[in-house]
Amino acid sequence: MLTVELISVGTELLLGNIVNTNAAYLSEKCAAQGLACYFQTVVGDNEERVSMVLKTALDRSDIVILSGGLGPTEDDLTKETAAKVCGRPLVLHEASKTAIEEYFSRRGIKPTDNNWKQAMLPEGAIVMENHNGTAPGVIIETEKNKVILLPGPPNELIPMFEESVLPYLEKLTEQVICSQTVKICGVGESQAETMVKDLIDAQTNPTIATYAKTGEVHIRVTASAADRKAAMKLIKPVVKELKNRFGNSIYTTEEGVTLEQSVVDLIKANDFTITCAESCTGGLLSARLVNVPGVSDVYKFGVTTYSNKAKKRILGVKKPVLQKHTAVSRQVAEDMAEGAAEFAKADVAVAVTGLAGPEGDGDRPAGLVYIACSVKGTTVAEEYHFSGNRNKIRESAAACALILTRRCLLEYMSKVTFGKKD
Amino acid sequence: MLTVELISVGTELLLGNIVNTNAAYLSEKCAAQGLACYFQTVVGDNEERVSMVLKTALDRSDIVILSGGLGPTEDDLTKETAAKVCGRPLVLHEASKTAIEEYFSRRGIKPTDNNWKQAMLPEGAIVMENHNGTAPGVIIETEKNKVILLPGPPNELIPMFEESVLPYLEKLTEQVICSQTVKICGVGESQAETMVKDLIDAQTNPTIATYAKTGEVHIRVTASAADRKAAMKLIKPVVKELKNRFGNSIYTTEEGVTLEQSVVDLIKANDFTITCAESCTGGLLSARLVNVPGVSDVYKFGVTTYSNKAKKRILGVKKPVLQKHTAVSRQVAEDMAEGAAEFAKADVAVAVTGLAGPEGDGDRPAGLVYIACSVKGTTVAEEYHFSGNRNKIRESAAACALILTRRCLLEYMSKVTFGKKD
Numbered sequence: 001m002l003t004v005e006l007i008s009v010g011t012e013l014l015l016g017n018i019v020n021t022n023a024a025y026l027s028e029k030c031a032a033q034g035l036a037c038y039f040q041t042v043v044g045d046n047e048e049r050v051s052m053v054l055k056t057a058l059d060r061s062d063i064v065i066l067s068g069g070l071g072p073t074e075d076d077l078t079k080e081t082a083a084k085v086c087g088r089p090l091v092l093h094e095a096s097k098t099a100i101e102e103y104f105s106r107r108g109i110k111p112t113d114n115n116w117k118q119a120m121l122p123e124g125a126i127v128m129e130n131h132n133g134t135a136p137g138v139i140i141e142t143e144k145n146k147v148i149l150l151p152g153p154p155n156e157l158i159p160m161f162e163e164s165v166l167p168y169l170e171k172l173t174e175q176v177i178c179s180q181t182v183k184i185c186g187v188g189e190s191q192a193e194t195m196v197k198d199l200i201d202a203q204t205n206p207t208i209a210t211y212a213k214t215g216e217v218h219i220r221v222t223a224s225a226a227d228r229k230a231a232m233k234l235i236k237p238v239v240k241e242l243k244n245r246f247g248n249s250i251y252t253t254e255e256g257v258t259l260e261q262s263v264v265d266l267i268k269a270n271d272f273t274i275t276c277a278e279s280c281t282g283g284l285l286s287a288r289l290v291n292v293p294g295v296s297d298v299y300k301f302g303v304t305t306y307s308n309k310a311k312k313r314i315l316g317v318k319k320p321v322l323q324k325h326t327a328v329s330r331q332v333a334e335d336m337a338e339g340a341a342e343f344a345k346a347d348v349a350v351a352v353t354g355l356a357g358p359e360g361d362g363d364r365p366a367g368l369v370y371i372a373c374s375v376k377g378t379t380v381a382e383e384y385h386f387s388g389n390r391n392k393i394r395e396s397a398a399a400c401a402l403i404l405t406r407r408c409l410l411e412y413m414s415k416v417t418f419g420k421k422d
Numbered sequence: 423m424l425t426v427e428l429i430s431v432g433t434e435l436l437l438g439n440i441v442n443t444n445a446a447y448l449s450e451k452c453a454a455q456g457l458a459c460y461f462q463t464v465v466g467d468n469e470e471r472v473s474m475v476l477k478t479a480l481d482r483s484d485i486v487i488l489s490g491g492l493g494p495t496e497d498d499l500t501k502e503t504a505a506k507v508c509g510r511p512l513v514l515h516e517a518s519k520t521a522i523e524e525y526f527s528r529r530g531i532k533p534t535d536n537n538w539k540q541a542m543l544p545e546g547a548i549v550m551e552n553h554n555g556t557a558p559g560v561i562i563e564t565e566k567n568k569v570i571l572l573p574g575p576p577n578e579l580i581p582m583f584e585e586s587v588l589p590y591l592e593k594l595t596e597q598v599i600c601s602q603t604v605k606i607c608g609v610g611e612s613q614a615e616t617m618v619k620d621l622i623d624a625q626t627n628p629t630i631a632t633y634a635k636t637g638e639v640h641i642r643v644t645a646s647a648a649d650r651k652a653a654m655k656l657i658k659p660v661v662k663e664l665k666n667r668f669g670n671s672i673y674t675t676e677e678g679v680t681l682e683q684s685v686v687d688l689i690k691a692n693d694f695t696i697t698c699a700e701s702c703t704g705g706l707l708s709a710r711l712v713n714v715p716g717v718s719d720v721y722k723f724g725v726t727t728y729s730n731k732a733k734k735r736i737l738g739v740k741k742p743v744l745q746k747h748t749a750v751s752r753q754v755a756e757d758m759a760e761g762a763a764e765f766a767k768a769d770v771a772v773a774v775t776g777l778a779g780p781e782g783d784g785d786r787p788a789g790l791v792y793i794a795c796s797v798k799g800t801t802v803a804e805e806y807h808f809s810g811n812r813n814k815i816r817e818s819a820a821a822c823a824l825i826l827t828r829r830c831l832l833e834y835m836s837k838v839t840f841g842k843k844d
Contacts, residue, residue, distance in 0.1 A: 039475070106807040108807055290778075291813060
């Protein structure tokens, strides 16, 4: 079994300014690839110390993945140090230089002198393009080791790992690891755990693991085999069993489909349009919908009605309703949804109103949120009690708004289908 | 300066099942205590490997903090290994035995045989009580080192650190560390680096470090001294120099103030109201504003006008303008901002329209974004070229919309002030 070791380079990790999520991500991916990881190290941007830990790692592990310290500044010396330790001079890599030029010219700004440092790469190294930043990734192959250098920002590291490192590791390990994720919404993590405990206890290959996300639980089924087809054959019966157990709570078993994507798909399947009226979420729900490519066909318009005046003027919520029930109430959520549907001339409208905190309202605590969904004039509203800080409450509310919308659309569709059959 | 090194023991960290938040917590606390942390290591529950990394750490650091692996099971061997490495036999610690008995009797359950393992502690060690679990903490003092053993679960580790470890470290260090962060917007990371290179090169105490965020650069100035007052006295002239160099690009030097907070503060200072009209950002800009507590006084209403129809109907963008320039254009951004100001009756309006991708539009690539800001009828629009995936483009656009709004507000205020002087 090949061994892998992780070295995270960054003074901000040593100061505790950021949490090392890269290490968790890389460890998980390497484990899934059948690599044994026995050590992870964090070290600052210091040549002597990076050199020391890299030498130790090269002695005891086959593959060493370094992340961070590939930036353009003086501080960034991971590449320089790794090149020195591996005995490779740095040479100008023309393609990387061009990529950096293009990156800056797209932004209409001039690269500074230190940007060119990023195009100086170890001689003979495999270069991995960075589509989300300026630092290319590097793989140095020595007689005994593979040294992989990745940029530190997760939004650069993760895509580069998936696009370039994973295929490289697959070739090394001669083993294909496949996984399929069953994504569930509206079921709590411990409930989901309980529902699959017997499967987890009995697991060998494939393995089953659950992951909680705001409002969602993802169950990943992972199999290793000689090729993709054999791995998928192992996965299929487990996914089928999960479908039996979770039914309609599963919103997708497809790679890359998000909860918002599944809602937009249902909207499209009905030839509907959708609108949002947000108070405490203030645009988060809308932003999640707009994250779906091609949403413009079904989502034309949405509003953030933060003040009562806007709720009255735009959504037609009546003053006596606001006075009697207050802005954070089931009634106002319903009226907001119906008003939004009318104003936006949309088939489906979702409204959110609540107390995001930090303060509550009198004896009503922060975290109290009402969400309403109106589908073709039939409106459903629910009361929620979320915990956490202001941001967490708003994220939970946006997720639950998507879940409620999905539920209402499925209910609508089951009635329509039933009606058609009659 | 005393050095500290962290060793996290736990196979679940090596598998990526959990993120190492303990390391971030301990690092931050140690840095604040004036301890220099140069290395963190993660290792599995394996005697040979724990022994190896502990010996390395004892060689190069004064204080070594190990966390995890103090539990009652066979797997847990941190304490046994540390005792062996330090040459201390394990002896029964009566007070810990009693505490474990009491812990279980409070819960009405019987301890199992292996629970007594937790009362076997290195001879002569300082024992730290655990009020949230059964594993006591331990400090072993050798001639050269201090070895501190803490339980792994954060809800046990954190209280034990605050109650017992921190007072111990304060006595050791007789020193405090303070820092102040200067937050800059609208200046690229490498440009900012270049502007402070001489200060970084000359740094000793205080130290200067830069951190990049979307659209922002943060420069942290950190000093160590005998007390807080003396540390702040060292920091003050550096912050003053940074203010000279970056001027208006600095949006705050205060702890915890975000870019959106600084924009909302400017809006409030002018007794203004603000509104947003978003196309490609689809609510992200609005969501950032709403993340500021108390924003409801100035942000009443915003819209996501994703379709041309909505841009026409709500914002009054004229059909010929859309036809001539297309929806993604400087002219439409300007008209959106002015239309939004009028519709929302707001003093300030920000509009964003662009191509978030994944596809561009003909020969115009994804990432092309126009942002306009209208302050009391004076409208400024800018063209931007962002890269990255759909989400990254939208996040960059939302950040730049805040930066442009801040710039326009400052320009407005300088004119008003100038006008008053006349």
